[in-house]
Amino acid sequence: xxEIHINGESQQLAANITLAEILALKHITPQSVAVVVNHxxxxxxxxxxxxxxxxxxxxxxSAVSGG
Amino acid sequence: MKTSLNDHQYILYxxxxxxxxxxxxxxxxxxxxxxxVVGVGGLGQLVAQYLAAAGVGQIxxxxxxxxxxxxxxxxxxxxxxxxxxxxxHVAADKLQQRNRDxxxxxxxxxxxxxxxxxxxxxxxxxxxxxxxxxxxxxxxxNRIAVEQHLPLFSAAISADQGxxxxxxxxxxxxxxxxxxxxxxxxxxxxxPADSLLSQNxxxxxxxxxxxxxxxxxxxxxxxxxxxxRHVEFGVLxxxxxKRLSWSKATMAMDKHCCVCR
Numbered sequence: 001x002x003e004i005h006i007n008g009e010s011q012q013l014a015a016n017i018t019l020a021e022i023l024a025l026k027h028i029t030p031q032s033v034a035v036v037v038n039h040x041x042x043x044x045x046x047x048x049x050x051x052x053x054x055x056x057x058x059x060x061x062s063a064v065s066g067g
Numbered sequence: 068m069k070t071s072l073n074d075h076q077y078i079l080y081x082x083x084x085x086x087x088x089x090x091x092x093x094x095x096x097x098x099x100x101x102x103x104v105v106g107v108g109g110l111g112q113l114v115a116q117y118l119a120a121a122g123v124g125q126i127x128x129x130x131x132x133x134x135x136x137x138x139x140x141x142x143x144x145x146x147x148x149x150x151x152x153x154x155x156h157v158a159a160d161k162l163q164q165r166n167r168d169x170x171x172x173x174x175x176x177x178x179x180x181x182x183x184x185x186x187x188x189x190x191x192x193x194x195x196x197x198x199x200x201x202x203x204x205x206x207x208x209n210r211i212a213v214e215q216h217l218p219l220f221s222a223a224i225s226a227d228q229g230x231x232x233x234x235x236x237x238x239x240x241x242x243x244x245x246x247x248x249x250x251x252x253x254x255x256x257x258x259p260a261d262s263l264l265s266q267n268x269x270x271x272x273x274x275x276x277x278x279x280x281x282x283x284x285x286x287x288x289x290x291x292x293x294x295x296r297h298v299e300f301g302v303l304x305x306x307x308x309k310r311l312s313w314s315k316a317t318m319a320m321d322k323h324c325c326v327c328r
């Protein structure tokens with residue numbers, strides 16, 4: 001297990017878990033969010049390959065389009 | 068092309084030129100600039116005011132929307148007598164009266180994939196300000212920036228969540244002096260076209276100053292670019308208007324992006 005911080009909250013998750021697996025675990029629709037890992041937005045096409053590391057800081061957020 | 072300032076302009080723009088890295092050279096760059104502002108609502112009406120007041124030489128305002136009563140608390144350029152009039156035309160008329168160094172053009176059209184090429188080939192801007200109010204138009208403007216090799220200054224806000232970024236197409240990287248900007252992701256790399264938004268923006272409330280903050284950041288980034296200052300391209304800034312807090316993240320390029328790759 002590794003500790004990962006998601007939107008400021010610490011969580012214990014399986015080592016080598018991918019971003020796509022985290023989203024599935026949290027029942028988050030992939031199309032509804034962008035994912036930041038350690039201050040970099042990871043493109044959605046990479047989520048299934050991107051393995052998280054211990055102490056990674058993750059943030060999920062959605063697009064806004066009003067003006 | 069303007070190569071010198073008159074006495075009136077020296078006084079009018081003196082506070083801008085007192086900034087050492089703006090100076091007369093930066094002011095001349097503003098006077099010779101040609102930009103497009105897409106959307107003349109909460110964001111666009113303020114961006115346009117700042118750009119015109121700063122002396123940006125040519126400003127194209129693009130919007131087919133009309134002023135509505137519910138716009139007035141945050142779209143301060145408009146007043147009750149403007150209701151039902153086209154926003155681009157009202158804004159252009161008012162800004163033209165106030166700012167004689169700027170040529171303000173109104174384009175009362177809705178930007179679409181069918182009309183953008185003719186419009187942009189005609190107006191030939193050197194930068195785009197995305198002040199639109201819907202996701203589809205934002206995707207289109209991003210595509211235009213990539214295709215037409217234009218820097219993009221984009222802001223958005225719904226409820227208490229604001230986002231802004233500056234994007235420079237990879238084809239432009241070698242043309243910008245004094246920058247160490249690396250290739251970065253476009254809007255589509257961050258939000259692919261099939262992204263789901265939590266709510267339609269027309270269903271969301273917003274406070275006027277929150278819109279003003281996003282528009283100010285967008286206008287400031289664009290002006291910094293025009294005068295030759297360093298601009299941090301490829302960073303998405305998020306603003307929480309309830310907590311008054313900011314965060315930012317690098318926009319990584321998606322090697323599979325169908326827009327910028």
